[in-house]
Amino acid sequence: MNLDESPWDVVVVGAGPAGLLAAGRAAMLGARVLLLEKMEKPARKLRITGKGRANITNMRPLEGHLQEIQPEPRFLRQAFQAFFNRDLVALLEAQGVPTRTERGERVFPASGLAWDVADALVAWVRAQGVEIVSHARVERLLIREGTFTGLVVAGKSSKVPHEVEARCGILATGGLSYPATGSTGDGLRFAEASGHRIEPLLPSLVRIDTRPAHPTAQGLTLKNVQLALWIDGKKHGTEFGEAEFTAKGLAGASVLRLSRRIVQAMAAGRKVEVTLDLKPALDVAKLEARLLRDLDAHRDRSCGQLLKALLPAKLVDVFCAVLVLDPSGSAAQIKGTKQRQLLSLLKEMRFAVTGHGGWEEAIVTAGGVSLKDIDPRDMASRKVGNLYFAGEVLDLDANTGGYNLQIAFSTGWLAGEAAARKAAGPSWDGLP
Numbered sequence: 001m002n003l004d005e006s007p008w009d010v011v012v013v014g015a016g017p018a019g020l021l022a023a024g025r026a027a028m029l030g031a032r033v034l035l036l037e038k039m040e041k042p043a044r045k046l047r048i049t050g051k052g053r054a055n056i057t058n059m060r061p062l063e064g065h066l067q068e069i070q071p072e073p074r075f076l077r078q079a080f081q082a083f084f085n086r087d088l089v090a091l092l093e094a095q096g097v098p099t100r101t102e103r104g105e106r107v108f109p110a111s112g113l114a115w116d117v118a119d120a121l122v123a124w125v126r127a128q129g130v131e132i133v134s135h136a137r138v139e140r141l142l143i144r145e146g147t148f149t150g151l152v153v154a155g156k157s158s159k160v161p162h163e164v165e166a167r168c169g170i171l172a173t174g175g176l177s178y179p180a181t182g183s184t185g186d187g188l189r190f191a192e193a194s195g196h197r198i199e200p201l202l203p204s205l206v207r208i209d210t211r212p213a214h215p216t217a218q219g220l221t222l223k224n225v226q227l228a229l230w231i232d233g234k235k236h237g238t239e240f241g242e243a244e245f246t247a248k249g250l251a252g253a254s255v256l257r258l259s260r261r262i263v264q265a266m267a268a269g270r271k272v273e274v275t276l277d278l279k280p281a282l283d284v285a286k287l288e289a290r291l292l293r294d295l296d297a298h299r300d301r302s303c304g305q306l307l308k309a310l311l312p313a314k315l316v317d318v319f320c321a322v323l324v325l326d327p328s329g330s331a332a333q334i335k336g337t338k339q340r341q342l343l344s345l346l347k348e349m350r351f352a353v354t355g356h357g358g359w360e361e362a363i364v365t366a367g368g369v370s371l372k373d374i375d376p377r378d379m380a381s382r383k384v385g386n387l388y389f390a391g392e393v394l395d396l397d398a399n400t401g402g403y404n405l406q407i408a409f410s411t412g413w414l415a416g417e418a419a420a421r422k423a424a425g426p427s428w429d430g431l432p
Helices: 017-028 043-051 060-064 073-083 085-094 112-127 186-193 253-267 284-297 303-308 313-323 338-346 403-426
Strands: 008-013 031-038 097-103 106-109 131-134 136-144 147-155 163-169 198-204 206-209 221-231 233-247 250-251 272-277 351-356 363-371 388-390
Touching: 008 017, 008 147, 008 186, 008 303, 017 112, 017 163, 017 303, 017 403, 031 136, 043 112, 060 073, 060 253, 085 097, 085 106, 085 112, 097 272, 097 388, 136 186, 136 198, 163 186, 186 198, 186 272, 186 363, 198 253, 206 253, 221 253, 233 253, 250 253, 250 351, 253 272, 253 351, 253 363, 284 338, 303 313, 313 338, 388 403
Parallel strands: 008 031, 008 163, 031 131, 163 388
Antiparallel strands: 097 106, 136 147, 147 163, 198 363, 206 250, 206 351, 221 233, 221 272, 233 250, 272 351
């Protein structure tokens, strides 16, 4: 490890999106920066995000972003003012990575490859003069008289911990999601050990397990459906979009957007259900009229044939099983109570939520370092001098759509800027 140039102006722990932006911005402002990454290469999680496509940001305006963020979106106003979606797009395009904006204002690299974004950001960081050291495992922070002074780090080949002195430190270690990429909660432990409060940690943007699960429909993705969340019998929100049947329950964009509330409610021991409206464009009266027309016109058809006109093929047997209908029998058996049950199933297919995906598949972490312990103006700790935080280690998370990565990029940029200014001390003469 090339760690012998102490003291560094700024040391950044974690070379993900937040850490890369923090290190690059600090170096851009003249700081001598060391970026430590415990994995074999930087940006492991970024390289697989968005199923390898990297939904890097969203072009909605600031207020649109804030609406998608929990638990305290206003905390991010200064970070977004310092570095936002157009700034990110400009930075990537300057590094030879053009972008394209797709449905929902989501932004992706034009190549469709997350790898390109990661490589471009690493190259940009190196071009600023940042020293990147991989296989560097930070063991603890060095704090003297309430001020960060460095850290203890061990390398892949060295079992002897090495003390690294630094004027300022930035923790950008991520949360607990996708631990195989290096997000194993190191920064959270360092933060707690140095007196910071940690808000409860829960997986978010994750699939759910349900009863019933309908495994025969596994792989079926429904578009333009509406999912409603019910907690202790009361509706707590709806999402319109895609829902996917899995072997154990449901996934898809609408499920992910409701999953934070689902996971929190389950952790609190509350009764959680979801209902699926397969025909949200039709109210009950219009759907009933259509159903009656179809039954009247096609009574010579089988139940299966009639239902295929209303449903994707994979749901026909599911509906027949739930309604106790013979799919090869006459459609005439759908009458009276069966008609009402079919109508109800189309408009409110109900599932009890019995579980959810774990850290290995959660896209983001809900919870983290309490925002009460962080100054939103510069991402500085209110507990330890010269220590800053950025990215998923903070108690901030958002819906799908590029918002989580923008949080990482923006908080990283602001933290790097503030740390460089602090490290320069009285000689600081303003931003270029």
